[in-house]
Amino acid sequence: MKVILATLNAKFIHTSLAIRLLKAYSGNEFDIELAEYTIKDPVMNIVSDLFRRKPDVIGFSCYIWNIEETIKLVALLKKVLPEVKIVLGGPEVSYDTKYWMERVPEVDFIVMGDGEETFHHLLQELSGERKFHFVFGAAYRKGDEIVLNPGRPKSDLNTLPSPHRFPEDIPNLGKRIVYFETSRGCPFSCQFCLSSIEVGVRYYDIERVKADILYLIENGAKIIKFLDRTFNINRSYAMEMFEFLIQNHQGCVFQFEITADIMRPEVLDYLAENAPPGIFRFEIGVQSTNDPTNELVKRRQNFTKLTRTVTKIKESGKIDQHLDLIAGLPEEDYATFRKTFNDVFAMRPEELQLGFLKMLRGTGLRNDAAKYNYVFMDHAPYEILGNDVLPFTDVIRLKRLEDVLEKYWNAHRMDHTLEYLVTREFDSPFDFFQEFGDYWEEQGWQRIGHQLEDLFTRLHDFLSRRSLKEPEVVLGLMKLDYLLGHKYKPRKIWWEDRMDKDRRSGYFRALAEAPAGLSERFAAYGLDERDLQKYACVEELPFPLDETLRSESEAESSSSPAAAGDSTGGTLLVVLYQQEPDERPAYFHAPLSAWSLERRTLAK
Numbered sequence: 319m320k321v322i323l324a325t326l327n328a329k330f331i332h333t334s335l336a337i338r339l340l341k342a343y344s345g346n347e348f349d350i351e352l353a354e355y356t357i358k359d360p361v362m363n364i365v366s367d368l369f370r371r372k373p374d375v376i377g378f379s380c381y382i383w384n385i386e387e388t389i390k391l392v393a394l395l396k397k398v399l400p401e402v403k404i405v406l407g408g409p410e411v412s413y414d415t416k417y418w419m420e421r422v423p424e425v426d427f428i429v430m431g432d433g434e435e436t437f438h439h440l441l442q443e444l445s446g447e448r449k450f451h452f453v454f455g456a457a458y459r460k461g462d463e464i465v466l467n468p469g470r471p472k473s474d475l476n477t478l479p480s481p482h483r484f485p486e487d488i489p490n491l492g493k494r495i496v497y498f499e500t501s502r503g504c505p506f507s508c509q510f511c512l513s514s515i516e517v518g519v520r521y522y523d524i525e526r527v528k529a530d531i532l533y534l535i536e537n538g539a540k541i542i543k544f545l546d547r548t549f550n551i552n553r554s555y556a557m558e559m560f561e562f563l564i565q566n567h568q569g570c571v572f573q574f575e576i577t578a579d580i581m582r583p584e585v586l587d588y589l590a591e592n593a594p595p596g597i598f599r600f601e602i603g604v605q606s607t608n609d610p611t612n613e614l615v616k617r618r619q620n621f622t623k624l625t626r627t628v629t630k631i632k633e634s635g636k637i638d639q640h641l642d643l644i645a646g647l648p649e650e651d652y653a654t655f656r657k658t659f660n661d662v663f664a665m666r667p668e669e670l671q672l673g674f675l676k677m678l679r680g681t682g683l684r685n686d687a688a689k690y691n692y693v694f695m696d697h698a699p700y701e702i703l704g705n706d707v708l709p710f711t712d713v714i715r716l717k718r719l720e721d722v723l724e725k726y727w728n729a730h731r732m733d734h735t736l737e738y739l740v741t742r743e744f745d746s747p748f749d750f751f752q753e754f755g756d757y758w759e760e761q762g763w764q765r766i767g768h769q770l771e772d773l774f775t776r777l778h779d780f781l782s783r784r785s786l787k788e789p790e791v792v793l794g795l796m797k798l799d800y801l802l803g804h805k806y807k808p809r810k811i812w813w814e815d816r817m818d819k820d821r822r823s824g825y826f827r828a829l830a831e832a833p834a835g836l837s838e839r840f841a842a843y844g845l846d847e848r849d850l851q852k853y854a855c856v857e858e859l860p861f862p863l864d865e866t867l868r869s870e871s872e873a874e875s876s877s878s879p880a881a882a883g884d885s886t887g888g889t890l891l892v893v894l895y896q897q898e899p900d901e902r903p904a905y906f907h908a909p910l911s912a913w914s915l916e917r918r919t920l921a922k
């Protein structure tokens with residue numbers, strides 16, 4: 319009996335832990351192949367590939383992002399392989415299982431909950447006496463009847479074989495994200511989350527976890543993403559894992575979901591002192607700062623402690639943080655969500671993801687949808703369209719905000735400009751992103767693509783229609799961000815007040831003659847005039863850049879001594895592109911008064 323375990327990942331770089339867990343558990347007894355595709359792959363290509371393999375059983379791992387495409391695939395497979403047995407499993411079909419059996423008649427079996435033991439037992443019955451009523455945790459068809467067997471007790475995780483030791487995975491370990499779990503379950507009861515359904519947390523033995531991670535690292539893994547819902551719920555376990563990863567990372571990057579308000583001070587101190595920069599990334603679900611909302615969804619959160627944790631991690635400069643918000647939770651209207659957004663943005667996370675509530679099957683909030691007058695999509699991803707305090711008109715406005723938030727803040731294409739805009743030109747960060755998102759929609763830009771230059775010209779177009787307090791500062795910062803956004807000296811400049819060729823050459827000549835006048839660090843490059851023509855850009859800014867960026871440490875480290883304390887006049891900006899493509903451009907600046915070409919000519 320040939321078995322294929324398949325899934326449709328969201329992207330090629332993703333991998334499926336679920337099908338590997340199933341193969342590890344049953345692969346010694348059955349002939350099992352893995353088949354991973356993406357939701358973007360043409361359905362006929364997938365059908366053709368599976369048909370070619372001539373399976374007897376195909377199991378699909380189902381989630382909200384792939385269920386609709388999987389259903390299309392199953393319908394076609396049954397037409398070309400009518401004898402094949404189709405098995406679905408995963409969180410999307412583990413709840414409302416009867417609905418899925420009725421909706422997709424081509425499906426023969428559904429595995430509910432933990433799949434390893436149930437799927438193994440099902441395969442034994444398929445190849446043996448076919449007594450499916452003994453397979454606890456499975457649903458099956460008995461003639462026209464749909465039978466849902468009782469659930470199976472939770473697995474002892476330490477009886478499950480490792481899913482990380484397949485030789486065929488080794489060639490791609492460095493090209494894709496490896497998903498890893500050290501535990502299952504969640505101690506919290508958030509009513510919008512499937513993890514709240516399982517009571518308690520089960521752990522893998524920590525020495526086994528370490529051995530698997532070391533195996534992955536030594537075989538080339540570059541990114542390992544932990545699937546634990548709250549990685550730091552057990553302080554001693556998390557601390558031991560952090561210590562192990564710091565000692566053995568070999569350049570691998572690790573991503574965790576943590577609960578920030580329970581992070582202990584000693585753990586924060588340890589990470590601040592010992593974590594190498596860039597190897598850890600924390601994902602923190604804030605969701606809402608509105609207390610009545612959090613109470614309704616049974617979410618316990620101390621925002622003061624959360625802020626303290628996020629701030630301390632950010633100040634260490636060692637760990638990137640990705641903070642999540644959910645729009646559309648109960649009693650969170652447009653005004654209170656604006657406050658939530660601004661509360662969280664004030665911490666300046668490296669990434670702020672604005673998601674919209676999804677009414678997942680099996681969750682308490684979906685069961686109580688009528689209480690809050692929720693309207694939501696019938697099919698996955700079940701995203702809300704409105705409720706009693708957040709009408710659809712507000713939902714689509716927030717969608718526009720989310721769009722520019724992703725393009726600008728999360729993409730880090732113009733950090734200096736955005737920081738200035740949200741603190742000095744607009745009433746709040748929320749108002750900037752909302753107004754810009756509304757304008758983006760009005761211009762129809764959501765229907766056309768964009769290059770890097772377009773992002774700057776569109777922002778400039780939006781801002782030119784407002785009465786800015788300091789328009790020349792905003793334009794100067796946009797120039798700085800644009801020049802820093804290239805690996806190589808840009809051939810194309812989008813602003814109109816460009817320096818003429820003779821003046822630019824004069825600056826290059828002066829910089830080559832007296833580089834230490836800009837800074838010792840700049841002089842250390844030892845560049846002549848020809849090198850500067852090739853690798854540098856110069857701009858005159860009509861304001862003191864050092865004063866504007868005084869709070870930014872990189873500005874302090876790159877400014878010349880002459881610039882210190884000079885809060886008037888213009889600035890000479892020099893952006894230097896490295897000869898090694900992996901290096902980021904460096905920038906230097908000094909008061910224009912110290913670099914006046916007219917004064918230098920007169921002195922000569």
